[in-house]
Amino acid sequence: MTPIPETIPPIEVRMAEIVFPNHTNHLGTLFGGQALAWMDKAAFLAAARYSRRTVVTARSDQVDFKLPIRIGQMVETVGRIVEVGRSSMKVEVELIAEDLHTGERKLCTRGHFVMIALDADGHPTSVPSLPGDIPGP
Template sequence: MTPAPDTPATEARMLEIVFPDHTNHLGTLFGGQALAWMDKAAFIAASRYARRTVVTARSDQVDFRLPIRQGQLVETVARVVEVGNTSMQVQVDVVAEDLLSGQRELCTRGRFTMIALDEDGTPTRVPALPGPVG
């Protein structure tokens, strides 16, 4: 097994296929399903970064730019982009990919605020983001 890196991970990626039960009457991904996948990716990124229990405190400015169609591959990419004392800002991008052509498009983007909790469920400090190297 490879040891964990010295610096905390700041990114999480998830892949899903859009099946019929994920879509609306137009054959496109339900917005609520997209939000659930985004929140899950934000949770994973923040948990890996803080190595603590985390909860979602807020979602901001979720922009649904393009529809995602049934049968497309969806890559959800969450990155911890800012850290406060107990909170983390996680930017989440949702990219749809046509499996036959390989064409990829950014379809949805949002930002989630995640709070780190201690064993008693009280907000607790998180490490600072690493600075630029060099």
């Protein structure tokens, strides 16, 4: 794998969780609030990593819960910077459920979060432009 030069900020973060009973509702599926918390965390990490700044959530756009996520499934949360403004970053976040026994993976939830970079005084500050062409692996 070719290393990515340090001048190109990383645009993606991946996290993995396992769904335990305390994460679920009475149907044994992931609470929507827990899903949103994991998604917001991934958006935060992606934006902070990309900008190398303190970031806060400004907005969560439409979040689509397509399929339920069940107890015992692994959830991969992928946050990816898809748009950059002066101080804002739009992060697309996906929750992908994986059955650890069969390896079957399904996209279950997708949403967008707008994160704002802050300076040391807590004011919005500029972030790097999104590169037009990011080299692949």
